[in-house]
Amino acid sequence: MIQITFFKFVKKSALYLSLLIIVVVAIFPLFWIFLSSLKMPNDIFAPERMLTFSPTLTNYARLFEFGTFPSDLLNSVIISLVSISIAMVIGVFAGYALSRFRFKHEKSFLFFALTTRMGPAVVFALPFYLLYKDFGLIDTYLGMFIIYTFFNLAFAVWMSKIFFDEVPKQFEESAMVCGCSRLDAFRRITLPLASRGLIVAALLCFIFTWNEFFYAMVLTRSAARTFTVSLLQFVGAPRIRWELLFAASTIAVSIPIIIAVILRKYLIRGLTFGLVKGKE
């Protein structure tokens, strides 16, 4: 009897120990970024003071004196917000149409949209670069709005369709019987009912755009540079300025993490293109 309870105890502690290890491995890098951002440069390079150091916020203050990180972060905010707004407006209409009507080449359209989403950035970047050079769009907000609208549109259409599919058709049909126009029914009934899903889709697009690096690296120089490219400047000669890099990273990475934690119930649904429904 004692043996059995002991065995159970060992089993249970092994389970919780492995869970603890999993959680620690998952969040350790984030913890390490944050911790290193509080260190002075000589603490970063002193192994004996890895955990025992006097924390300081000077790195965050220096971030505003050194380099262009704050303005690049602002660029990221502006570019992400504008491009996801455009993508969502176009995407919501298209998603509604795909959800409520039947089209001849609907499946080919969805497949095509998915390929633009999953296609590697290296493939599209070169033609875009040549095109932008001709039109003088390199390193402009407009150019970045365009590329990120394209980058997000397929996902916006796809997710809008999924969330509109969930609003029963009958609601707007009965509204139309009662004299509403289709547009009115859409605006007053379907859109509010789907709004939660659409906000989720928009926020996921925001995370993708925020984290995007390749297009930004190829298509911007300084005026429209986003923060992902901006981080590279801390690595230049004469030495890597780890302390500033990690202060900047802590600020930048906290935004998608906060959004994702708020969205945690819908995140999996979004990342699987709505195919796997998480527990809500």
Added chain:
Amino acid sequence: MLKNLIKNLISRAKSFHFKLRFEHYLLLPAIIVLLLLAIYPLICALNTTLYNVFLTKPIERTFIGLQNYIYVVQDPRFVSGLSRSLYFVILAVGGSFILGLGISLLLHREIRGKSIIRTCLIIPMVMTPVIVGYTFMFMLDSSLGVVNISLKFLGQPGHPFLGDPSTALTTTALVDIWQWTPFVVLVLLAALESLPQAPFEAAKIEGASRWQVFRYLTLPSLKPAAAIVILIRLMDAFRVFDTIYIMTQGGPGLASETLPLYIWRSGFSWFHTSRSTVMGLIMLFIIMVICWIFFRKVVAGRGGT
């Protein structure tokens, strides 16, 4: 004769007139944007592959037919880049799937703090890849990184994981596993939790062993979710650029130069626009095939979509 033909053509044109309805207007902006921004660059790209175009002087071009394609197929660096990509994808997808399956099974039971664990698992997935790259580069530093210091503390010899050509590519794949295993875990866990309970209870009553339940009940019912997660992971892992670029830039030597890295290098630092585009199109084609399988097997199989 000619008159008849013209008449025929006119009547055909008349019957063809396409009336745009409400729903077409709704869909039109999306189609226009996607066509303009995907098809037009792709046509431009296809066009450049037939010429000898350099990024620095795009005006001077000579028509050389399919020579770029022949060059790329015979380019040993392209072939080795492709095989490195293949190694990366197999390791990253296989590793994250097996690990993710194990962890999801571990989490699929009554445990305290489950929602906290879930929340923690979300973090790696949404961290900016550039930042992930720098963080691991810092943690794996051969003399000052926390990993090597811990190894030395445990009496193990340290190792320059990213600096050693024999471990660089594997290390980048491990970082990808770190970042995306939570995705596999959360998808499979969602699938596990939505399974009906009745068959499992029946199996228990019938006296099935745990292994039998797992092998004949759990595993088959996870198949759809597993297919989704594997196909999405395949497409994602194949195009990984940011983390490898930050951590090694394809080095040391060519040790971690996967296909996206090589395409970038040939296109943007050697300015071989045409050759780079050819390789990009080959890569796009491979992704499209995976995407097509995904679409046919998974998306279309679900009825509605």
